Amino acid sequence: MPLLAACGGADKGSREGTTSGKGAKKILPAYVASNVVSPDFPSKDGSAMGFTAKLDVATLKTSVPKKLGSGGKVSIMSPFWGSPPKGDNAYYTSMNALIGADVQWRNQDGNTYDQKLGAVLASSDVPDVVVVPGWNMMGKIPSAIISKFADLGPYLSGDKVKEYPNLAAIPSDAWQRSIFGGKLMGLPMPASYVQNIVPLYRKDLFDKQGWEVPRSADEFMALCKDITDPRAKRWACGDMKWTAFNTFGVISGGEKALAWTVVDGKLIHRMETPEYLEALEWTRKLFAAGYVHPDFKLGKSQATDPAPKFAAGEFLIWNNDISNWYGQQASQATQNPDFKVWGMDIWNHDGGDPTLWAANPAGIFAFVNRKASESVIRDALAVANVTAAPYGTKEWMMTNYGVEGTHYTLKDGVPVKNDKGNNEVINAYVMVASPAATIAHPDLPDYTKGMVEWQQRMGSFTKKSSFWGLQITEPSRYTNLSNDFEQLEDDIARGHKKIADMQQAISEWKKKGGDQLRDWYQKILDDNGPAAS
Incomplete structure (x- = not known):
């Protein structure tokens, strides 16, 4: 499987080559910037956006006004660092209620994830959604991605993505990285392309x-x-x-x-x-x-x-x-x-x-099983639309901190997790899809400003090499x-x-x-x- 390119893929029937220019434009979702919250420092020259304002739970914006999930079950396999919590914990049940789907986690040890990933993708028992970090795209895994996972283009290409506004607000270059073998297959975790x-x-x-x-x-x-x-x-x-x-x-x-x-x-x-x-x-x-x-x-x-x-x-x-x-x-x-x-x-x-x-603008992706029914695919997209909510929204707060009083308290506008929060609200839902790259530290606003402005200054001196943004194996x-x-x-x-x-x-x-x-x-x-x- 020599080449999977995020600008593309392919002559008809071929898994090699790239789709660039007009071909990629037909595949990519339309970009519609989110206007639910406004960053204190907008993205510029590849930087993250920055937020410095203190948070007030009572005034958090809503970016998902109605549940998009149909109530079905969605199994997700993802790398996990630490001890996974029990499946019926308060964080998982609250997130699932917000999404409108019953997400069932199959968390695997992040340190040995490549071995588990290879075994699962070689089997007939592939979960509905599988998270694949870029550093695990070795050996036979890239070709397995093309053969095992669904084309999300019928649900997300062009204006279709507008049904999922938080996914529409993901930058186009992150989606470009999500094109495998000529098809839009990955739900991306966007990143700043500035040197980190x-x-x-x-x-x-x-x-x-x-x-x-x-x-x-x-x-x-x-x-x-x-x-x-x-x-x-x-x-x-x-x-x-x-x-x-x-x-x-x-x-x-x-x-x-x-x-x-x-x-x-x-x-x-x-x-x-x-x-x-x-x-x-x-x-x-x-x-x-x-x-x-x-x-x-x-x-x-x-x-x-x-x-x-x-x-x-x-x-x-x-x-x-x-x-x-x-x-x-x-x-x-x-x-x-x-x-x-x-x-x-x-x-x-x-x-x-x-x-x-420049670094690449996305490096972790979630894929949906190609055997999944349309209702399961739409439930998976409903999950991603919540997890990709921007900072300063109810959905972002729930995804990253859980339930106020149960998992965290606000101290002077800064959310602080308690023991339950530290045990339950860790590296699960955030792996499915993410908002555009964001730096937000209301406890140290000068540092948010310093980090974003550093990225912007360095971004102005940043060049993109010949294969930047392509998914190449x-x-x-x-x-x-x-x-x-x-x-x-x-x-x-x-x-x-x-x-x-x-x-x-x-x-x-x-x-x-x-x-x-x-x-x-x-x-x-x-x-x-x-x-x-």
Whole structure:
């Protein structure tokens, strides 16, 4: 099953190829922005939208005025992290009453989900709805998606989606990612396409010492020298490899297809660019100079969580997902009132504007069994229409927090889960479909503003590579071709291997199939043109 493209699929009868341009437009749902609630910070340049207002249960808006479910049973299989609650718990029964359907969860351990997914899709007992994260779309799973799941186009393409207003408000690029084999098959979880790795730093300590945020690779190195004092148990940073890739403008490595793009008329892989080696060399210099906290020298095998040492000021700059910008601040708010974490703007290594590469606009999907009756399909869409409700609505509150008084209380406009809420209202319904990417932290409104504005500034420097937004699965013979490169990157950064070892590995990669893989991707481009305009 070499190719599933979200712009498409297919010559008649074929599961390969892409549907782009007019073909995709016929498949995609109409986009109708939600006007139920207005964000304080609208989406711009690929950013999430942001909400800072405190919540009042009495004034929450309604985005689903009537139940769309018919009362039937819908079985859903989804990854679950933690201990699933009992099936008749107050959260599930309240959600089902709101939807008008009897959702019966078949939650599976998220850590071993790929194994369970493969077994279920190979069997005849496929649940009505199956959630498939992008990171599990390996091996035979992509071809199983096309053979086992329903085409939702007859229910959602064009104006048909208007029957489900919250689904209509999902951005078109997330729906584009949901086209498999030429058909609209997935219910997406939209995401911001802006780079999600932020160089977080201890702003409180920077302000106290008079350190300034760097604007080039040389300035960063000089700053690290100034900060680092091992005797005082203080180092400048953690492993900065991800930020190095961004500051040197290296093409995205987030998904295999994103690593390819056309440069000067030629299709190249990120590893073939001089910037890739330059970023690794810069990261190596940080380690070699002793600026990186010793814990990070252990690599992924490190046993300890770096967060306490960041909070203790043992290192002051930390690559992290943007969600941890808020998370680190919130976790320190009570015991460390002077603590302030903020995000550095990504610089270009030479001090100019950065060149950043877009991530994909959706990465988790729910699929409906192709054997499901129309009433079951419509009940599944009724579930998704509730779970995709925007922030500030009754449906969003129920999906994310459960029932007031039973699962959470509002404290100064901030919902706080109790033990029952923490046990029951976790990673179930939110996996079916989601609203457009949203950042909402009424307890720390300045952080909501800071995170959204960071995404907007970085979004203005973000480019879309040639296969951005497409749902592509490489031929199985190339599946393991790039497996060892991340470990080699880390070994070079830590001084265990040399840049020459990487150059040798890239040369071998080309011979072992990299050049053939390039030809395979080139044919997709020749046949369809680039995905992103």
